[in-house]
Amino acid sequence: MAVLVVAEHDNASLKDATHKVVSAAQKMGGDVDVLVAGHNAGAAAQAAAKIAGVRKVLHADGASLDHQIAEPMQALIAPLTAGYDAVLFAATTTGKNVAPRVAAKLDVMQISGVTGIEGADTFVRPIYAGNAMLTVKSRDPKKVLTVQPTAFAAAGEGGSASIETIPAPDGPFKSAFEREEIVKLDRPELTGAKRVVSGGRALGSAEEFHRVLEPLADKLGAAIGASRAAVDAGYAPNDYQVGQTGKVVAPELYVAIGISGAIQHLAGMKDSKVIVAINKDEEAPIFQIADFGLVADYKTAVPELLAALEKAGV
Amino acid sequence: MKVLVPVKRVLDYNLKVRVKPDGSGVDLSNLKMSMNPFDEIAVEEAVRHKEGAPNLPNSHYKAGAVTEIVAVSIGPEQAQETIRTALAMGADRGVLVKADADLEPLAVAKILKGIVEAEQPQLVILGKQAIDDDSNQTGQMLAALLDWPQATFASKLELTNGRASVTREVDGGLQTLAVELPAIVTTDLRLNEPRYASLPNIMKAKKKPIDMKTPADYGVDAAPRLAVVKVAEPPKRQGGAKVKTVDELVAGLKAAGVI
Ligand SMILES: Cc1cc2nc3c(=O)[nH]c(=O)nc-3n(C[C@H](O)[C@H](O)[C@H](O)COP(=O)(O)OP(=O)(O)OC[C@H]3O[C@@H](n4cnc5c(N)ncnc54)[C@H](O)[C@@H]3O)c2cc1C
Numbered sequence: 151m152a153v154l155v156v157a158e159h160d161n162a163s164l165k166d167a168t169h170k171v172v173s174a175a176q177k178m179g180g181d182v183d184v185l186v187a188g189h190n191a192g193a194a195a196q197a198a199a200k201i202a203g204v205r206k207v208l209h210a211d212g213a214s215l216d217h218q219i220a221e222p223m224q225a226l227i228a229p230l231t232a233g234y235d236a237v238l239f240a241a242t243t244t245g246k247n248v249a250p251r252v253a254a255k256l257d258v259m260q261i262s263g264v265t266g267i268e269g270a271d272t273f274v275r276p277i278y279a280g281n282a283m284l285t286v287k288s289r290d291p292k293k294v295l296t297v298q299p300t301a302f303a304a305a306g307e308g309g310s311a312s313i314e315t316i317p318a319p320d321g322p323f324k325s326a327f328e329r330e331e332i333v334k335l336d337r338p339e340l341t342g343a344k345r346v347v348s349g350g351r352a353l354g355s356a357e358e359f360h361r362v363l364e365p366l367a368d369k370l371g372a373a374i375g376a377s378r379a380a381v382d383a384g385y386a387p388n389d390y391q392v393g394q395t396g397k398v399v400a401p402e403l404y405v406a407i408g409i410s411g412a413i414q415h416l417a418g419m420k421d422s423k424v425i426v427a428i429n430k431d432e433e434a435p436i437f438q439i440a441d442f443g444l445v446a447d448y449k450t451a452v453p454e455l456l457a458a459l460e461k462a463g464v
Numbered sequence: 465m466k467v468l469v470p471v472k473r474v475l476d477y478n479l480k481v482r483v484k485p486d487g488s489g490v491d492l493s494n495l496k497m498s499m500n501p502f503d504e505i506a507v508e509e510a511v512r513h514k515e516g517a518p519n520l521p522n523s524h525y526k527a528g529a530v531t532e533i534v535a536v537s538i539g540p541e542q543a544q545e546t547i548r549t550a551l552a553m554g555a556d557r558g559v560l561v562k563a564d565a566d567l568e569p570l571a572v573a574k575i576l577k578g579i580v581e582a583e584q585p586q587l588v589i590l591g592k593q594a595i596d597d598d599s600n601q602t603g604q605m606l607a608a609l610l611d612w613p614q615a616t617f618a619s620k621l622e623l624t625n626g627r628a629s630v631t632r633e634v635d636g637g638l639q640t641l642a643v644e645l646p647a648i649v650t651t652d653l654r655l656n657e658p659r660y661a662s663l664p665n666i667m668k669a670k671k672k673p674i675d676m677k678t679p680a681d682y683g684v685d686a687a688p689r690l691a692v693v694k695v696a697e698p699p700k701r702q703g704g705a706k707v708k709t710v711d712e713l714v715a716g717l718k719a720a721g722v723i
Contacts, residue, residue, distance in 0.1 A: 160636075217639065219641065220604065220607070220613075220614050220616070221613055221614070224608060242635050243617060243632075243633070243634040243635045244634070244635070246600050246604075246616070247604060247614075247616050247617070248604075249601075249604075250569070250600070250601035250602075250603075250604035250605045250608070251604045251605065251607060251608040251614065252608075253570070253601070253605065253608075254570060254573060254604070254605035254606075254608035254609050255608050257570075258570070258689070259568050259569070259570040259688075259689035259690055260569070260570075260599075260601055260605075261690070262598065262599045262600055262601060263598065263600075272693060276598065276698065277490075277596065277597050277598055277695075278475070278480075278481040278490065278595075278596060278597075278598070279595065279598070280698055281480055281481050281483075281698065282481055282483050282490055282695050282696070282697070282698070283695070283696045283697070283698050284597075284692065284694075284695050285692070285693040285694045285695075285696070286690040286691065286692055286693060287690065287691045287693050288689060288690055289689050289690070289691065290689050323613070324612070324613035324643060324644040324647070325613035325614070325615065325641050325642070325643040325644070325647075326641065326642045326643075327639070327640075327641060328629065328640040328641060328642050329639075329640045330634075330636075330637065330638060330639040330640065331637045331638045332636040332637040333636060333637040341635075345722075370723070378653060381653075381654070382653065382654065387637060388619065388633045388637070388638065388652075388654060389633070389634070389635055389636060389637055391653075394595065394598065395502075395592070395593060395595075395652075395653065397635070402722050403717070403722040403723070413480055414477070414595075420698075420701060423722065424717070424720050424722045425701075425703065426713065426717070432706075437703070437704065437706065438703050438704055439701045439703035439704075440703050440704070440705070441702075441703060441705055441716075441720070442705060442706075442707050442713050442716050442717070443703075443704070443705065443706040443707065444706070444707050444710070444713055445706065446710075451710060454710040455710050455713065455714070458710045458711055458713075458714045459714060459723070462714050462718065462723070464714075464723050
């Protein structure tokens with residue numbers, strides 16, 4: 151049994167999601183190799199080689215892989231799978247984009263957003279916004295999975311895998327990168343953060359969203375998230391959206407401010423260890439899953455909370 | 465240009481699903497079913513590129529960029545209603561591929577490939593995920609089977625001279641790709657806000673044609689690859705506790721060891 155993990159990285163650095171997918175791969179049993187596909191991604195490949203328990207790193211480097219676009223990624227990965235029983239991706243926008251394309255090429259039915267591994271062919275995943283947990287057994291000869299990183303502990307460091315260089319595909323391809331607007335963050339990245347402060351429609355404007363949430367996030371060393379309503383209204387960028395169709399987070403502390411708690415939002419945060427909800431409507435559904443519900447107007451509660459944290463020496 | 469828009473009949477997004485006590489699946493009986501919200505966005509996008517968007521001044525939508533919209537659904541007899549909704553929003557005709565069992569995304573993608581070969585569209589716009597099984601696979605699989613380029617999770621679609629420029633919602637922000645047509649695009653939430661069909665358009669939609677097909681018409685073996693072992697309730701959270709003051713909250717967080 152051999153499993154290939156497709157690394158999550160931005161060329162310069164390896165993302166922690168990779169460590170979590172490696173630990174999911176280890177649960178399947180057998181050897182685990184990691185593929186780093188990128189451009190000038192040597193540092194990411196080096197980092198992958200240090201993950202404990204990794205047998206080998208495959209490093210494909212070339213201009214076609216710069217942005218990990220689906221077409222060249224598929225051209226690279228589909229043939230590589232010949233030597234593997236399973237290919238695992240992180241359930242990130244990159245993994246979700248590429249994995250099904252590889253699976254279809256292999257005539258395999260992919261299993262998405264896996265949160266539990268019960269052996270080499272049996273997997274658990276949420277459906278219906280996490281309101282049901284589905285266990286499936288795959289009859290396909292190879293398995294293609296996207297793995298929900300928050301559901302697995304990160305594999306440790308201390309490995310010393312060999313790095314094998316393999317060629318990047320040349321194309322031609324029918325899709326090309328034009329440009330990107332990547333939000334620069336001085337804060338922890340949302341999906342890996344230990345603490346998350348999220349704001350909803352109640353914040354009312356982009357200025358208010360930042361004015362209220364940033365000092366609290368800074369104080370707590372937290373990432374900032376948002377509900378769909380806050381993103382749709384332009385208070386926060388799209389990649390802040392937590393939920394069924396946004397990002398899934400499971401921090402130690404999740405603070406929901408002016409968020410009602412629609413099932414689509416809960417799907418993205420209900421596995422957080424401790425949930426705080428601040429909402430002025432005591433009937434808001436978010437309170438049903440909150441460990442600490444505070445019925446209050448955020449306009450007074452958030453400044454009070456900042457002062458109280460200060461006083462408590464946080 | 466002709467556009468194909470697949471639409472799926474799913475449990476309405478406002479409703480919470482019930483897990484069957486015997487763990488064999490979910491119970492959808494007597495629950496309201498609707499078009500998958502991401503597919504509504506797909507239909508809306510196709511219609512705007514056909515009709516233009518007169519209410520959005522200086523928008524990138526040009527009337528006539530799309531000339532025909534075919535809405536297709538793969539599902540039970542009642543999925544006809546889902547197709548009618550698409551027709552009422554502005555699609556021109558429908559194709560229903562009747563399948564009583566829930567088909568997996570791979571089988572759906574294979575059937576769609578057959579429809580694409582028969583219809584020869586320049587563009588297929590799909591929802592990025594269906595809110596029932598949350599797989600987020602079909603568009604990407606269809607792109608692979610056709611060897612077409614793909615631009616998933618779209619928040620903006622511009623059509624110019626045989627190409628599409630597509631802005632995508634990605635984890636770090638936004639990414640724009642240029643893709644040659646024919647291509648696959650999947651929709652994200654910010655692409656547009658779908659219209660409600662007007663009553664006259666709902667009446668008109670009743671007269672639009674829907675072709676009836678089966679998976680066998682496309683030579684597709686739709687047998688499932690995954691066996692359902694069980695469907696269970698998620699673990700319940702012990703929530704519901706309230707605090708009266710911010711000080712009580714901070715003391716609680718300290719005691720819980722999270723600050
Ligand atoms: C296909 C689809 C996918 C979706 N995906 C997602 C997703 O991934 N993530 C997501 O979040 N949503 C998603 N949604 C949307 C979801 O259904 C809800 O509409 C959304 O989560 C609501 O956001 P909200 O809680 O900020 O807004 P609202 O529901 O409007 O809640 C605002 C809350 O703020 C409270 N409030 C108002 N003023 C104050 C104040 N001064 N102080 C304190 N509290 C105040 C109100 O009491 C209310 O509870 C999706 C919907 C669909 C159809």
